[in-house]
Amino acid sequence: MSQLSHWMMTEGRCSNDPVRVVSQFCTSLIEAGVPLWRVNIGQRFANPLLIAWGVVWTPEDTEVYDVTHERMLTDGYVGSSFEYILKHRRPLHKSLVGLDQETDHISYLEFAEQGGTDYYATLLYYGDGSMHGCTFVTQDPSGFTSDHLELIEAALPALSCALEPVTMRKSSKSLLRTYLGDGASNAVWNGTIKRGEHTTVDAVVIFSDLRGFTALSEQADETELFDALNGYFDVVVQAVEENDGDVLKFMGDGILSIFPIPSDADTTKTCRKAALSARRVLVGLAELNHARIANRQVPLDLGIGINAGKVSYGNIGSPGRLDFTVLGGAVNLASRVEGLTKSVGTRVLATSNVAEYASDLFVSCGTHAVRGISEPVPLYSLLET
Numbered sequence: 001m002s003q004l005s006h007w008m009m010t011e012g013r014c015s016n017d018p019v020r021v022v023s024q025f026c027t028s029l030i031e032a033g034v035p036l037w038r039v040n041i042g043q044r045f046a047n048p049l050l051i052a053w054g055v056v057w058t059p060e061d062t063e064v065y066d067v068t069h070e071r072m073l074t075d076g077y078v079g080s081s082f083e084y085i086l087k088h089r090r091p092l093h094k095s096l097v098g099l100d101q102e103t104d105h106i107s108y109l110e111f112a113e114q115g116g117t118d119y120y121a122t123l124l125y126y127g128d129g130s131m132h133g134c135t136f137v138t139q140d141p142s143g144f145t146s147d148h149l150e151l152i153e154a155a156l157p158a159l160s161c162a163l164e165p166v167t168m169r170k171s172s173k174s175l176l177r178t179y180l181g182d183g184a185s186n187a188v189w190n191g192t193i194k195r196g197e198h199t200t201v202d203a204v205v206i207f208s209d210l211r212g213f214t215a216l217s218e219q220a221d222e223t224e225l226f227d228a229l230n231g232y233f234d235v236v237v238q239a240v241e242e243n244d245g246d247v248l249k250f251m252g253d254g255i256l257s258i259f260p261i262p263s264d265a266d267t268t269k270t271c272r273k274a275a276l277s278a279r280r281v282l283v284g285l286a287e288l289n290h291a292r293i294a295n296r297q298v299p300l301d302l303g304i305g306i307n308a309g310k311v312s313y314g315n316i317g318s319p320g321r322l323d324f325t326v327l328g329g330a331v332n333l334a335s336r337v338e339g340l341t342k343s344v345g346t347r348v349l350a351t352s353n354v355a356e357y358a359s360d361l362f363v364s365c366g367t368h369a370v371r372g373i374s375e376p377v378p379l380y381s382l383l384e385t
Helices: 002-015 018-031 081-088 106-113 146-180 182-189 213-219 222-242 264-294 329-339
Strands: 038-044 050-057 062-068 092-095 118-125 131-138 198-211 246-251 254-260 301-318 321-327 348-351 362-368 377-382
Touching: 002 018, 002 146, 018 038, 018 050, 018 062, 018 146, 038 146, 081 092, 081 118, 081 131, 118 146, 131 146, 198 213, 198 222, 198 264, 198 329, 213 222, 222 246, 222 254, 222 264, 254 264, 264 301, 264 348, 264 377, 301 329, 329 348, 329 377
Parallel strands: 301 348
Antiparallel strands: 038 050, 038 131, 050 062, 092 118, 118 131, 198 254, 198 301, 246 254, 301 321, 348 377, 362 377
């Protein structure tokens, strides 16, 4: 185990490759005589969307997975070995032979059906005091001996040494992405945008806003209000990300998204993707409203403004408190165009900066006065089907 420990504390710790680390860990244990068939190394996340992530190793393959908070409420976790060891803070050694179909957890039954004979779950400790779970399954007829379990436990501190920095980085990056989106989170993580600095890019900007939100806030209780917002946010975020856009900010019931334009040659493609994402929002909203009406909830409506131009994003604020934001005339115009959707009588309006690159998706609505703009602005309505 000394060679394994040295590798984990040097090359493994610096690799930032959890698949490689876990594969090396399992291979070394097999070489030491531990009859491993399946290993699952699960680690907890500090994230409001994901509670854990992990690596599953088998002799044929190794894969990384994520666990949502909702998963922790299902039978997949409740009654499992992971729940047991984290609750009782001690290992679990269980034979997979002669299981009770009525009382044993489904994971044990599934492993036994695949030829598993013995099961061991134990804890992995990190330097911050957090506990994480590891499970080991063998198909050896004799199961795990006490010597096998001692070898596993002896190797865990080295595994912890290699995986803890990986987990910390994944947790931090995941948290940044949750609140800032892909592009912004990468910039903040890399330290390329400090307080007062900004980056200017060409982009298509989409601003979406719920209609009647003030009235809904006065009529609905907090639970109903959050349910409505989460449903609406989910529809918009999925539509934007499916079309390679990035949701940058939630502002009450408003959502600011951008589609960066890498070069002039990409303008048409990017404008079309932004328009298609808006169309996908309308489809998703219809699906959401179908479910809301079935549950006797008030259907939701929205307005969307689309514009293209230069935007600047960066960190603003005080030395002790920053906010990542996007500024620029293109952003302001997208917001004001969205504000005109109700009076114009359509749910999605775009400027000519976007519509001229996707003329088959838009129809002219004439020119309209826009607050802050001296001349009337030509606007175009999105064809919804």
